[in-house]
Amino acid sequence: MVKVTQQDIAKVMGVSVMTVSNAFNRPDQLSADLRRRVLERAVKMGYTGPDAVARQLRSGRTNTFAVVFEERLSYAFSDPFSVVWLTAFSEVMEARRASIMLLSVPAGDTEALSAIQDAAVDGIAGLCGDQPAMVRARERGLPTVYCTMGHPLGAEPLAGDYVAIDDYAAAVEVGQHLRRLGHTRVSLLVETAHRGQAVLREYRPAELSGLVAVYDSVGYFDTFHRVRGVLDGLGDADVTIVVAGANSRASGQAAGALVLDRALPPTAVVAVSDVMALGFMDACRQRGLEPGRDVSVVGFDDLPESAAAGLTTIHQPVRDKGRLAAELLLDPERTERRIILPHELIVRSSTRPVA
Amino acid sequence: MVKVTQQDIAKVMGVSVMTVSNAFNRPDQLSADLRRRVLERAVKMGYTGPDAVARQLRSGRTNTFAVVFEERLSYAFSDPFSVVWLTAFSEVMEARRASIMLLSVPAGDTEALSAIQDAAVDGIAGLCGDQPAMVRARERGLPTVYCTMGHPLGAEPLAGDYVAIDDYAAAVEVGQHLRRLGHTRVSLLVETAHRGQAVLREYRPAELSGLVAVYDSVGYFDTFHRVRGVLDGLGDADVTIVVAGANSRASGQAAGALVLDRALPPTAVVAVSDVMALGFMDACRQRGLEPGRDVSVVGFDDLPESAAAGLTTIHQPVRDKGRLAAELLLDPERTERRIILPHELIVRSSTRPVA
DNA sequence: CTCATCGTCTTTAACGATACAGACGCTCAG
DNA sequence: CTGAGCGTCTGTATCGTTAAAGACGATGAG
CATH class of the missing domain: 3.40.50.2300 (Response regulator)
Known part of the structure; x- marks a missing residue:
């Protein structure tokens, strides 16, 4: 069964292809009567309407x-x-x-x-x-x-x-917050985009021979800026960086196993996403530790479930990010095209002064 | 800035357009040296690779x-x-x-x-x-x-x-299950596709002047078959049909308000989806009623969260539905194109014999 | 020397639609 | 009577690419 095109209809009816096209797209360009006849004939011939791809090629837009x-x-x-x-x-x-x-x-x-x-x-x-x-x-x-x-x-x-x-600025606030609470032994949980590197590993910032190496290991800009900001905000605190795998609750939990089961665990943990922070809190509870009381925990994103979990975190306007991203794509004329949205440090029960 | 096409490259290089096209798609159709030169020139001229839409039009596939x-x-x-x-x-x-x-x-x-x-x-x-x-x-x-x-x-x-x-057969099993447990006063919670009809309403099957009217009200085939099956499975029980709005937890909860707060509430409730059934269970607990003990509840779908909730339901292989739908689209040659998957009635704690 | 074969490249013709400019007949103001 | 203006419709070019078949020179077997 071969495809019926506007050309076929035009030929059969003895009108031009353009007229058939107009019958579908620009009713004002032909008489109502002819239009009706074209549409009727189109149905009769099994025409299924203008081809989407051809139309896109000609018009230059796909919508x-x-x-x-x-x-x-x-x-x-x-x-x-x-x-x-x-x-x-x-x-x-x-x-x-x-x-x-x-x-x-x-x-x-x-x-x-x-x-x-x-x-x-x-x-x-x-x-x-x-x-x-x-x-x-x-x-x-x-x-x-x-x-x-x-x-x-x-x-x-x-x-x-x-x-x-401004991920960097937000992260600095996180570091300063912990610093003010007296935390000086901190672990930083980061995800990595690199598949090969699913192995859980812990570094000291110095070992990474500069922050660029952290970025190489992490693979995401935002994570990179967050790491940098937290380190700057914490000043001279004793920090380790845990590369914990993909961004998931499971990774956070796994990182917990690495960090909590040692003689001198950190007094505070910062995860670069709430998902990981929540996973880390799972790990705490499994060990009978209470987030906030025994270990302070901070996340990033402020997910809906984070409020219930009492997680201190950076609130970022995720909905606005999605909305504005769509608007920027749809409105090429819009002039402001590099938008920085406000963030806010939300302090909840998961962070307290160090004992 | 105007768009660079294969034609432009061909003209500049003094080769045919087809050769440029082949350089991108069929390396075996031209010498390695010419290919390299074409690709280099393409980059130099700011050509960004074959246009997706034009390619789709010509090849007839969009993938x-x-x-x-x-x-x-x-x-x-x-x-x-x-x-x-x-x-x-x-x-x-x-x-x-x-x-x-x-x-x-x-x-x-x-x-x-x-x-x-x-x-x-x-x-x-x-x-x-x-x-x-x-x-x-x-x-x-x-x-x-x-x-x-x-x-x-x-x-x-x-x-x-x-x-x-086979939604009908599955629903018959649900009806028979409740019947065996002695339930004779049952409410059936259905969703509706019709936006206008967001109002919560309750009917008796007879009032609906035949099942076709139920379908008109419901708007979905599967729901329709489920309603029919449950009614057939329940035999001569006393049934009301509650049209509860969109398929959501909130709708189930709202239906609970309608059904539970009367002098003689149903002893069992069937929802056409687990989402609604779970919402109905929320409504029960809000009233101090324990699903299973005070009201039996049955759902459809067997969502991951239904097991934890102890919800009796029809298990349907949702993953297989999604997987096979994709495979049918991708393999036009496949002969079996109308697939009925098995279902199973999973009895959990939310249904018990009537007191 | 002939002819089939091969690698390489070109020519021609779509794919199915829409943009654009213009043609045609008609009406109506001047 | 003329010609500008209008509503309708047509012809042609084009969007950017790829399919199919053919051309052309070189190679090598018989």
Whole structure:
């Protein structure tokens, strides 16, 4: 069964192709009667309406925007941060009648990068600006938006638009908060984007031969800035950095095992995300330790469940991030294209003065 | 800044456009040296790689598949059933390097139906076969897969492929189970797809002038079959049907308020989804009633959280539904295209013999 | 020497639609 | 009577790419 096109209809009816096209798209360009006859004939011939791809090629717009994830898509649907962000993003897209494409480009999977090239979209949003997929998207010349600041240490800012918080400043507040509470032995739980490096490891900042090495190990800008900020905020405290694997509750819990079961455990722990912080709190409770009383814990993000858990954390406007990311993609005319949103340190019961 | 095309490169280099195309797609069709020169020149000229849309038009394939939701997309990310289904679906798509497009066509929003027409995809999956979006997709001649059986009462089966369970048979088991436990005063909680009808209402089956009216009110095939099955399984019990609004925990809870606060409440309640059943259990506990002991409760779906809640329910293989839906879209050659998966009645503590 | 074969590259023709400019007949003001 | 203006419709070019088949020179077997 061969596909029916506007040309076929035009030929059969003895009108031009343009007239058929107009019957579907610009009713004012032909008489109501002819239009009716064209549409009727179209139905009769089994024409299923203008072809989406051909229309997109000709008009130069797809009205579709992609969201790239550096993880498997199941992460997008299960990670609380991601779900809130995606919800806000999709609400704007829906309201503007635009479609959403989900792309998964796992870290290290260079072959999957072709998905960026092959995506028929008008723009791409991602959570982090320096992930290879976003780099590729910018190379392709597509409008991009990402949700971290994208200012590599001592280098030029990345190209592209963003909606972010000032992760560094927020992290400094976290460090100072703990410092004020008297904590001087602190562990910092970070996730890593590098698949190969799933092994749990602990470093001293000095061992990493400079912060750039931390970034190499971490793989995300925002995490990197948070690490830097916490260290600066803590001043000369005794800090270890635990690279704990993927960003998940399980990783936080695993990091807990590494850090809590020793003779002199840290008095405070900072995780670069609430998800990991909550996992760490699980590990505490498993050992009969009470977060806040026995170990202070700080997270990042302020997820809905963090309030109930009494987790001290940096509140960031996740919904606004998602909403504004969508708006930046949809409105190329908008002038303010690098947006820094406010954050806030929310102090709850998980941090107390050191005993 | 104007877009650079293969044609531009060809002109500058004095080769044919086809050679440029081959340099990107079929390295064996030209000498390694020429290929290298073409690619170098392409970079120099700011060519960003083959245009996705043009390629799709020419090749006739997009390698993208859509998932339609009859709700806002936030539902897709928050409803547990939907999340599990979507996860399984996306895992298959990712493994096969296909992309996913999410479409939202809220019930009643006819304008949003154009999204189906305008989607540049090779196939569409939906949760229910009779929702307008899926009807439109089939009219467009796209391969479709949906996850209910799609057999209207006394009418021809819907066109299109599906992966479903036998909802009617499962519901009969539910009815018989309650019947064996001695329950003769039962309420049936159903959701409705019709936005306008958000009002909570209760009917007797007879009032609805035949089951077709229930279907009109409900708007989903699977729900309809479940209602029919439960009624048949319960035989001559005293049943009321509560149309409780959207499929959500809140709806189940609201239905609880309607049903529990009367002189002679039902001894058992069946909800057409676990989400609603769990909401109903919330309502019970708010009133100091213990599900199982004071009111028997049955759900449908067997969500992860249902086991912990002790909810008697119909287990359906949600992951398999998602996985097979994706596989049907990806493998047009596959012969078995209308798949009925097994279900199982899981009896837990929420159903007990009537006191 | 002939002819089939091979690697390399080109030519031609789509894919299915829409933009743009203009043609045609008609009406109506001047 | 003329020609500007209007509503309708058409012809042609194009969007950027790839499929299919052919051309062309070189190679090598018979």
